[in-house]
Amino acid sequence: MNRKLLGISLILLVLLVGCSRKELKVPLEDVGMVGIMAFDYIDEKQMKITVAIPQYSPEAQQKTQIFSVATDLVSSGIVEIEKLSDKKIVFNQLRVVLINEEFARKGQVRKVIQHLYRNAEVGNKVLIAIAKDNAETILKGDYPDKPNIIFYINDLLEPSINTAFNPNTNLHDFIYTISNPVTDTILPYIEKLDDKLEIKGVAVFKGNHMEELIKPEEALIIQALQGRKNLAPLHLDLHEGHGEEKLMIDLIESTIKMRSNKSIESPKLIINLKIKGTLSEYKGAREYELNTVESISHLEKDINKQLEEDITKFLDKLKNMDVDPSGLSEKFRMYYDGKWTTKKTREVIGKLKTEVHVETSIISTGTLK
Secondary structure, three states, rough: OOHHHHHHHHHHHHHHHHHHHHHOOOOHHHEEEEEEEEEOOOOOOEEEEEEEOOOOOOOOOOOOOEEEEOOOOOHHHHHHHHHHHOEEEEEEOOOOEEEEEEHHOOHHHHHHHHHHHHHOOOOOOOEEEEEEEEEOHHHHOOOOOOOOOOHHHHHHHHHOOOOOOOOOOEEEEEEEEOOOOOOEEEEEEEEEEEEEEEEEEEEEEOOOOEEEOOHHHHHHHHHHHHHOOEEEEEEEEEEEOOOEEEEEEEEEEEEEEEEOOOOOOOOOOEEEEEEEEEEEEOOOOOOOOOHHHHHHHHHHHHHHHHHHHHHHHHHHHHHHHHOOOOOOOHHHHHHOOOOOOOOHHHHHHHEEEEEEEEEEEEEEEEEEE
16 A cells, blocks of 8 residues: 555655746746846936837847836836746846946945846846936937947947046945945946947946946046056146146056055055056147157157146046045055944044155157147
8 A cells, every 4th residue: 555655656756846947947939038127217216217128029029128117126027027028037148237327326226136136047247337317218219330239238238448438347346345334336328329329428326226327538547546456548638837738548558556654544645657558649749859768758758747647636626526436545454443334434544644755657659639
């Protein structure tokens, strides 16, 4: 009797396992693989979620499907999108998260990013960007020479030392900086201009809220202070007594050393930055003089002075904003006995004095105009 019951139990177990496996299999055409997810602010209780889902069927009239829903919870919004698309929504292929500026300024970003960060389907390398005005509009925009909006935005945000500085912040970076008491978060800021998208600046956060938008050339200073060895091209306007001068330094390598006085009460930081690169373009009064070692040496000294002024001015700007995206307060935290808090970072940055020294080496010249 016991053997007969055991045999029946085994047969039922095999049948149940077989059924469960069959239920787990979902045809590819019934799966919606989200490539971009966007969040727009509606009010304190609701947000709009928009997703871009690529269509792989050759019979599809559109290469990308766009769905938008208003919701109070991310998970509820995903369920509603599944109803609209009639597909199982998955996030294995998620590449970009767009956040509209109002949503960021209201301090709502951390909540939705943490939700995605906890989702096992979502990779940590998913890029995040702030969208001016409406993120839904960006996804539904018409870009004639860019047939796939998912690849277009992803490629735009991918790191490249040949373009203007872009922080390329991914989910892991965001969670690290937003929860780190010694640094503030930065995100690329994109804008739709007619039929194209451009990175127009970098959004600086103070805690959970977007605080200010800074220019790409200002954000390049953050890149240097963070210790990046290879910098984006540097466009510089010189004001050192030779009239209007403009130049571009490319293929930049940099090294930086910072030394603090270890004081929390009267903090001071000495910054030594060395850069070397190619003078790819020049326009100004010295156009036909930059053909000797001596003339290049004079130009390097002028570049040093201008960069020292620009960096000092930018650090004062961050000080007035009471933010620390470069993590300068770490140079004081490492000597502090006790628990370091965000409040302590604000105190240090508010009183911080800096002394900046720059040493430039032009290793070659390109087209000088």
